[in-house]
Amino acid sequence: MAELSGTRTSLPRDAVWPVGHVAAELGVPAVTLRAWERRYGVGPSLRTDGRHRRYSTADVERLRRMIALQDAGMSAIDAARLSRRPPGAPASVDDLLNRLESYQLAEVDDVLAHLFDDRGAEPAWDEVIAPVFRELGRRAGRRPDCADLEVLLAAAVERAAQHHAQLEQAGDAVLLVPCPGEAHTAPLAILRAALIERGQSAIVLAPGGNDLSLLAAAQRVRPVSVVLWSMARHAGQAALRRRLEDEGHQVATAGPGWPRSARDLDDLHQAVTFLLTQHAR
Incomplete structure (x- = not known):
């Protein structure tokens, strides 16, 4: 994935940009921008009097968000979908x-x-959510x-992640x-x-299961890892x-409830990297 340019230009709100200028601003080849327009509908929204397509400042900002999401590990199609939402x-x-x-839920x-x-999920957790829990x-x-407040935050995080x-x-x-016995999920x-x-299917079991129900779920799902x-x-x-x-399952342990000597995964980034590597084998 191409890196963003080191210095970000402050774009006038009424700027009109040809594809070459946008490519230079974002550090992305023009051919990639044209491909994104064809595949995902992320393209210029303006036309000149001569009917040439031009990018508005809002179009460029959307592309910037799409690139940032891809750099965080998201697929191009999902990044294009999420980039349509204006950032808060x-x-x-x-x-x-x-x-x-203040209970502003x-x-x-x-x-x-x-x-x-x-x-994206991993930066959201590392930069904001986990520090709030701590x-x-x-x-x-x-x-x-x-x-x-911990209970409220946990419920809100699960809703947001699910959505x-x-x-x-x-x-x-x-x-x-x-x-x-574990309720904090x-x-x-x-x-x-x-x-x-990152394109890897994953299923979260609801809390409250016993050993037999969890073993039965693993038999039904046939997961690549547990x-x-x-x-x-x-x-x-x-x-x-x-x-x-x-029973033949590849198992990894996570969370502070496991003693360090028996814990396989210590943080979110390590867990994501490990599980993707396991699936790639």
Whole structure:
């Protein structure tokens, strides 16, 4: 994927750009821009008196968003679809925290939706969502009256991730499994969204299953990999891993509920890279 040019031009709002100028501005070959117009409908919206096609400033900004989404690992077709949505104000940790604390739940949903669409699942998690969870965790250690905010954020994140990655990918799936007794599954929703952005099908099982139901689900899905997620250690989770492996499944463990010596995946980027590599074999 071509890199964006090192210096970004400040574009006049009424600028009209031929394809060569847009290609130079974005660091993308003109032939690529023409291909995107044919394949995805991402092209110039203006015409000159001589009927020549020209890009508006809004067209260029949309292309810029599309490139940024692809650089984050998203497929071109999904990046083109998401780039049609105008970006919201840049989301920050404080911005999301303030909306949570004031119970502006519709605005929380809107901030998260724009965050996923503008940045992609992995940057959204690393740059904003995970720091907010950490801050709420620190506060909960000092005073227990903010536990409701963690619950609200987890539910909002799962909704946003589900909506962002609502189209299932074809092909063999990765099965994302919360260990029995585990209720905190927002990280699995984020991992699913990040994998689907990269063309890898993934399924998150709902919390509340027991060993037998989880083993049966793995038999039905026949996944390329199983991720066992644990936020807090639960009795029997190591035995469940062994039973899955005994049935021939490729299993990776994730989450702080696994001791470091038994934990395979430590962060989102490592998990995405590992699972994509496993599927490519």
